[in-house]
Amino acid sequence: MNIAIMVVIVMTVIGLIFGLVLAYANKVFSIEVNPLIHIVEDVLPKGQCGACGYAGCMAYAEAVVNDPNVSPSLCIPGKKPIADLVADLTGKAAAAIEPRVAQIKCNNAISESIKKYNYIGVEDCIAASMVQGGPKGCQYGCIGLGTCARSCPFDALHMGEDGLPVVDEVKCTGCGKCSLICPKHIIGMAPIGSHVGVICNSKDKGNAAKKVCAVACIGCGLCAKSCPYDAIKLENNLAMVDDHICIEKCNNPLCLEKCPTGAILPLTEDARKAFVVIKEAAAKAKAEKDAQKAEKAEKAE
Amino acid sequence: MEYMTLFIGAVVVNNFVLTKFLGLCIFFGVSKNLSASAGMGMAVTAVMTLSSMLAWLVYNFVLIPNGLEFMKTAVFVLLIASFVQLLEMIIKKQAPALYNMWGIYLLLIATNCIVLAVPLEMAEGGLSFLMTVVYAIGSGLGFALAIILMASCREKLRLADVPKSLEGLGIAFILAGMLALAFLGFSGMI
Numbered sequence: 001m002n003i004a005i006m007v008v009i010v011m012t013v014i015g016l017i018f019g020l021v022l023a024y025a026n027k028v029f030s031i032e033v034n035p036l037i038h039i040v041e042d043v044l045p046k047g048q049c050g051a052c053g054y055a056g057c058m059a060y061a062e063a064v065v066n067d068p069n070v071s072p073s074l075c076i077p078g079k080k081p082i083a084d085l086v087a088d089l090t091g092k093a094a095a096a097i098e099p100r101v102a103q104i105k106c107n108n109a110i111s112e113s114i115k116k117y118n119y120i121g122v123e124d125c126i127a128a129s130m131v132q133g134g135p136k137g138c139q140y141g142c143i144g145l146g147t148c149a150r151s152c153p154f155d156a157l158h159m160g161e162d163g164l165p166v167v168d169e170v171k172c173t174g175c176g177k178c179s180l181i182c183p184k185h186i187i188g189m190a191p192i193g194s195h196v197g198v199i200c201n202s203k204d205k206g207n208a209a210k211k212v213c214a215v216a217c218i219g220c221g222l223c224a225k226s227c228p229y230d231a232i233k234l235e236n237n238l239a240m241v242d243d244h245i246c247i248e249k250c251n252n253p254l255c256l257e258k259c260p261t262g263a264i265l266p267l268t269e270d271a272r273k274a275f276v277v278i279k280e281a282a283a284k285a286k287a288e289k290d291a292q293k294a295e296k297a298e299k300a301e
Numbered sequence: 302m303e304y305m306t307l308f309i310g311a312v313v314v315n316n317f318v319l320t321k322f323l324g325l326c327i328f329f330g331v332s333k334n335l336s337a338s339a340g341m342g343m344a345v346t347a348v349m350t351l352s353s354m355l356a357w358l359v360y361n362f363v364l365i366p367n368g369l370e371f372m373k374t375a376v377f378v379l380l381i382a383s384f385v386q387l388l389e390m391i392i393k394k395q396a397p398a399l400y401n402m403w404g405i406y407l408l409l410i411a412t413n414c415i416v417l418a419v420p421l422e423m424a425e426g427g428l429s430f431l432m433t434v435v436y437a438i439g440s441g442l443g444f445a446l447a448i449i450l451m452a453s454c455r456e457k458l459r460l461a462d463v464p465k466s467l468e469g470l471g472i473a474f475i476l477a478g479m480l481a482l483a484f485l486g487f488s489g490m491i
Binding site: 003006007010011014015018019021022025026028029030031 | 376
């Protein structure tokens with residue numbers, strides 16, 4: 001009993017002494033931090049995504065206030081408004097930032113895809129991709145275990161019904177965290193407003209690609225040939241769209257109609273409408289041709 | 302002579318990291334490059350020496366007279382944690398350059414077992430004040446030696462062709478095991 005009381009007393013006294021010393025030291029050794037750092041930090045979106053290259057929003061705020069060489073427009077989620085604000089606060093000139101969103105470059109639904117094997121293990125794409133490159137037949141495609149969706153600091157990615165991730169373009173800030181974490185590198189960052197996108201990541205050619213996925217880019221190059229502005233190029237048997245040329249010049253996406261597998265998809269409302277028009281025109285032309293042929297055949301008879 | 306034995310014993314024979322396997326978290330975490338590990342070694346040595354001195358005072362003048370030796374672990378934890386906090390504040394204010402070098406390591410040390418182990422062994426062995434200081438400096442240098450050795454090896458390993466399955470921590474564990482085996486050679490020296 002005596003000892004118990006002693007313990008309580010000694011611990012309390014020691015704790016109290018240290019507490020007081022620390023409190024006193026906190027006063028004596030306090031350092032004045034530039035209040036601007038806190039103001040700048042308040043302005044930042046606080047997703048702590050690290051897209052700026054610093055450990056977090058606080059670290060970036062400190063760097064941008066203290067170091068004259070750090071650009072005020074490094075915050076990618078904040079886009080232009082935040083860059084302008086930060087530039088205003090720190091007295092620097094904001095550089096132009098191009099707003100971007102994540103683009104999932106795989107359209108091979110998990111439920112319908114061909115499987116190499118049955119994966120039973122940790123529900124994580126990185127873990128799954130370590131086992132023979134993942135259970136999916138296509139070695140370049142989305143594994144669909146949602147690692148990207150879990151990594152999104154802005155809740156802009158979720159797994160759709162077909163097992164593929166879906167980007168919420170309103171919420172997506174373009175920080176690129178998902179693009180870094182995806183073990184298959186199927187998430188690219190595309191400028192907002194791209195008309196069309198090659199929704200495939202397969203570097204296989206022709207039959208090899210088609211065997212494992214019906215909507216794969218087979219590297220045939222028809223889209224590249226059809227594009228009047230040379231916006232599409234083939235790289236490693238995969239079509240790449242130069243979004244800048246596409247957005248600036250093109251309002252008649254011929255490439256959509258040419259693609260034999262449907263790997264190029266319209267992304268904006270306008271492009272979808274244009275696609276429908278092109279498709280109808282093509283169908284009409286085909287019907288006319290057929291009619292002419294039939295007529296000729298009739299005459300010959 | 303007694304001090305010499307104690308010192309050598311702490312540095313190599315009973316090296317805290319490679320013989321007693323304490324402080325492995327920072328040993329693996331901060332041994333990726335040489336300059337960081339040297340900074341960590343210095344920080345640990347300094348904190349360990351100062352906190353052991355403080356612990357000796359508290360142990361001999363507060364705990365023993367009150368018959369509370371069994372409370373030493375709890376008291377030392379409290380003591381080290383607050384002391385590191387205090388040290389951090391002082392360094393931050395008085396020597397910002399030193400803080401930039403050590404600052405990030407100080408908080409890692411605050412809850413580290415190796416810093417707690419020295420006061421505990423001091424209490425168990427009934428060392429005198431001067432012996433405690435020598436023992437603490439020896440242990441700190443022993444830690445610095447181990448982590449610097451490890452960091453130099455890991456820097457070399459970066460250029461080596463490591464099998465993919467062993468990359469990173471895997472090869473580091475093997476390396477630590479080999480270093481520990483080498484340090485086994487010192488046992489029996491005193």
